[in-house]
Amino acid sequence: MSGQVDEGLRSELQKQGIWVTSTQELYNWGRRNSIWPLQFGLACCAIEMIATAASRYDLARFGGEVFRPSPRQADLMIVAGTVTKKMAPQIVRLYNQMPDPKYVISMGACAISGGPFKQGYNVLKGIDRYIPVDVYIPGCPPRPEALLHAFMELQRKIDGQKLTGESKAPFLDANQPSEFPVPAFGAHDLEPPLNSDVFHPPTIKR
Amino acid sequence: MSVGFHELEEAPPPMTSRLEGELLEVSMGPQHPSTHGVFRMNVALEGEIVRKLKPVFGYLHRNHEKIGENTSYLGSMPYTDRLDYFCSMTNNWAYALSVEKLAGIEVPERAEYLRVILAELTRLQNHASLLGFLLSDMGAWGTPLMYAFREREKILDLFESLSGSRMMCDYMRFGGCRCDLPPGWMERARKLVDGFPRFLDEFEKLVVSNEILIARTQEVGKLSAELAINAGITGPMLRACGVNYDLRKVDGYGFYPRFKFRVPLGEHGDCYDRLMMRVLELRESVGILQQAMEQIPPGPIVNPKVKLRSFRPPVGEAYGRIEGPKGELGFYLISDGGSNPYRYRVRPPSFINLTILEDLCLGHTVADVMVILGSIDIVMGEVDR
Numbered sequence: 062m063s064g065q066v067d068e069g070l071r072s073e074l075q076k077q078g079i080w081v082t083s084t085q086e087l088y089n090w091g092r093r094n095s096i097w098p099l100q101f102g103l104a105c106c107a108i109e110m111i112a113t114a115a116s117r118y119d120l121a122r123f124g125g126e127v128f129r130p131s132p133r134q135a136d137l138m139i140v141a142g143t144v145t146k147k148m149a150p151q152i153v154r155l156y157n158q159m160p161d162p163k164y165v166i167s168m169g170a171c172a173i174s175g176g177p178f179k180q181g182y183n184v185l186k187g188i189d190r191y192i193p194v195d196v197y198i199p200g201c202p203p204r205p206e207a208l209l210h211a212f213m214e215l216q217r218k219i220d221g222q223k224l225t226g227e228s229k230a231p232f233l234d235a236n237q238p239s240e241f242p243v244p245a246f247g248a249h250d251l252e253p254p255l256n257s258d259v260f261h262p263p264t265i266k267r
Numbered sequence: 268m269s270v271g272f273h274e275l276e277e278a279p280p281p282m283t284s285r286l287e288g289e290l291l292e293v294s295m296g297p298q299h300p301s302t303h304g305v306f307r308m309n310v311a312l313e314g315e316i317v318r319k320l321k322p323v324f325g326y327l328h329r330n331h332e333k334i335g336e337n338t339s340y341l342g343s344m345p346y347t348d349r350l351d352y353f354c355s356m357t358n359n360w361a362y363a364l365s366v367e368k369l370a371g372i373e374v375p376e377r378a379e380y381l382r383v384i385l386a387e388l389t390r391l392q393n394h395a396s397l398l399g400f401l402l403s404d405m406g407a408w409g410t411p412l413m414y415a416f417r418e419r420e421k422i423l424d425l426f427e428s429l430s431g432s433r434m435m436c437d438y439m440r441f442g443g444c445r446c447d448l449p450p451g452w453m454e455r456a457r458k459l460v461d462g463f464p465r466f467l468d469e470f471e472k473l474v475v476s477n478e479i480l481i482a483r484t485q486e487v488g489k490l491s492a493e494l495a496i497n498a499g500i501t502g503p504m505l506r507a508c509g510v511n512y513d514l515r516k517v518d519g520y521g522f523y524p525r526f527k528f529r530v531p532l533g534e535h536g537d538c539y540d541r542l543m544m545r546v547l548e549l550r551e552s553v554g555i556l557q558q559a560m561e562q563i564p565p566g567p568i569v570n571p572k573v574k575l576r577s578f579r580p581p582v583g584e585a586y587g588r589i590e591g592p593k594g595e596l597g598f599y600l601i602s603d604g605g606s607n608p609y610r611y612r613v614r615p616p617s618f619i620n621l622t623i624l625e626d627l628c629l630g631h632t633v634a635d636v637m638v639i640l641g642s643i644d645i646v647m648g649e650v651d652r
C-alpha cells in the first residue's frame with residue numbers, strides 16, 4: 062500500500078492492457094459498489110425508499126438493492142422517517158449492532174430535525190443527536206432521485222476514505238468509537254437528550 | 268458396539284420437549300421486514316402456534332392531534348397528508364369534508380368530481396401497493412411489489428403534475444380544490460385508467476389462482492361478521508365478511524350516488540377474501556373513474572366565498588367521514604370560534620381494524636401472523652398518528 066499511482070503512467074499502462082491500482086482503490090471500489098442497506102423504514106419517507114428500490118428508480122444500478130433485514134449484515138442505515146422518542150433507543154441499538162464500516166443516511170426533514178412534526182412532544186429533533194450521519198437529504202419526502210443522489214454522495218465519500226496514514230477512515234482507527242450509548246427513557250425526555258460527542262450543530266454567525 | 272435399548276431410553280429428552288407446556292415469548296418488531304413500519308407484536312408461541320398476541324403501538328406517535336389543535340384549520344391540511352401516507356388525497360378530502368360541515372361550505376360541482384377522481388386514483392394505488400406488500404409478506408419477495416409499484420408510479424406522476432408532490436399532495440381546500448387540472452392531464456389519466464384492467468388481469472393471472480397463495484390465505488385469519496361489526500371494523504375488511512357497508516353508498520357523499528358501481532362482498536372473511544376484495548374493488552374503482560371522467564363539467568373548482576386566510580368557523584362540532592381505501596376515515600372537529608380547532612380527532616381506519624389482530628391470529632402459526640397483518644392493511648402513520 063504505497064502512495065498514489067501516477068496518472069500518466071497509469072493511462073499509459075492501461076493502453077497496453079495493464080490495469081494498475083492500489084489496494085485502497087480496489088478495496089474502496091468493492092465497498093462502494095455493494096452497499097447493503099438495512100431494511101428499515103420508519104414513516105412516509107420509507108415508502109419513497111421502497112420506491113427507490115423498486116422498478117422505476119432501481120437502486121440496483123448503484124449496487125444498493127440488497128436490503129437486509131438484519132443489522133448484522135447491513136452497511137448502511139437509511140433513517141427514513143420520523144424518529145420518535147420511543148423509537149430512538151432502538152435506532153441507536155440497531156446502529157450499534159451494525160458491523161463496521163457503517164454509514165448513515167438521514168432521509169427527510171424528520172430524520173434531520175424533526176421536520177413538520179418538530180413541535181411534537183414525542184418527536185426527536187434529529188437522529189444526529191445520537192449517531193453520526195454521513196449524508197443528509199432534505200425534503201418531505203425526498204424524491205427517489207434525491208435518495209439516489211445521496212447514495213452517490215456516499216459512494217464518493219467511501220471512495221475518498223484512506224486506509225492508512227493520519228487521516229485514515231474512522232472505522233480503521235481503534236480509538237474511534239463504533240458504538241454509541243443508547244439513550245434511556247427519563248422522566249420527561251430521553252436521557253441524555255443528546256450525545257455531545259456526536260452532535261455538532263453548526264453555529265450560525267450573523 | 269451397539270447401544271442397548273435401556274441406554275436409549277435413558278438418553279436425555281430431545282430439545283424440543285423441554286419447552287413442553289411453556290409458552291415462548293417472541294417480540295416481533297419494531298424493526299421487522301414485514302410489520303409495515305414500526306409496529307411491535309409480543310407473541311406467545313406454543314411451538315409454532317400463536318397462543319397470545321399483544322400489539323405494542325406508539326413507535327410513530329407524532330402528536331398529530333395535538334399539533335392539529337395548535338395550528339390553524341388550513342395549517343392542518345398538509346399534516347393530514349402524512350397520516351396515511353399512501354392516501355394523501357383521501358385524507359385531504361375527509362378533513363376538508365369535516366371542515367366544510369363545520370362551517371357550512373358548499374363545494375362546486377367540478378371540484379366534487381375532481382375529488383372523486385382523485386380519491387379513486389388513490390384507491391387504485393393504495394390497493395395495488397397493498398397487494399404487492401401482502402404478497403411479499405407471503406414470500407413472493409420482490410416481483411409482485413415491482414409490478415404494483417410500476418402502476419403506482421404512473422398514478423403518482425399524475426398526482427405530481429397536478430399538485431407538485433408525489434406523495435404529499437396537499438391538494439384539497441375547504442370549498443374545493445387548490446388548482447385546476449394542467450393541460451392534458453385528463454387524457455393521461457384516462458389512458459391510465461383504461462389500461463389499468465390489463466394490470467389487474469395480469470396480476471390475477473399471476474397470483475390469484477396460485478396454489479401457494481391459496482394455501483397461505485384461505486381459512487387463515489377468519490373474521491366473523493359479528494365480531495367485525497362489534498369491533499367497528501370498516502372498509503374492505505368488513506366487506507370481506509359479507510357485511511354490505513360502504514360509506515360511498517351509505518352516506519352518498521361527493522356525488523357517489525351519481526355513479527353506477529357495485530360493492531363487492533366476501534363470504535368467509537379470511538385473508539383470501541380480503542385480498543380478493545381489493546382486486547374486485549379496484550375493478551369497481553376503474554368503473555367509477557371512467558364515469559366521472561365522462562361526466563366532469565367545466566366550471567370553478569373552489570367556492571369563491573370561502574376566505575382561507577384567517578378562517579374561523581362558527582362554534583360547533585362536526586364529524587366528516589369518507590370511505591377511505593382502508594375503511595371509514597373520519598375527522599371530528601370541535602370549534603370554539605377561534606382560528607384553531609378546540610379539539611381535533613382522527614378516526615383512523617387502520618388503527619381500529621388492527622384492534623382485532625389477536626382474535627385473528629390465535630391458533631395460527633407465526634408465519635400466518637405476517638399474512639394476517641398484511642391483509643389488514645395498516646399504515647403506522649395512521650395507527651399511531
Ligand code: SF4
Binds near residue numbers: 177202349
Ligand atoms: S420528512 Fe416528511 S415524508 Fe419524511 S417522514 Fe417526515 S413527514 Fe414523512
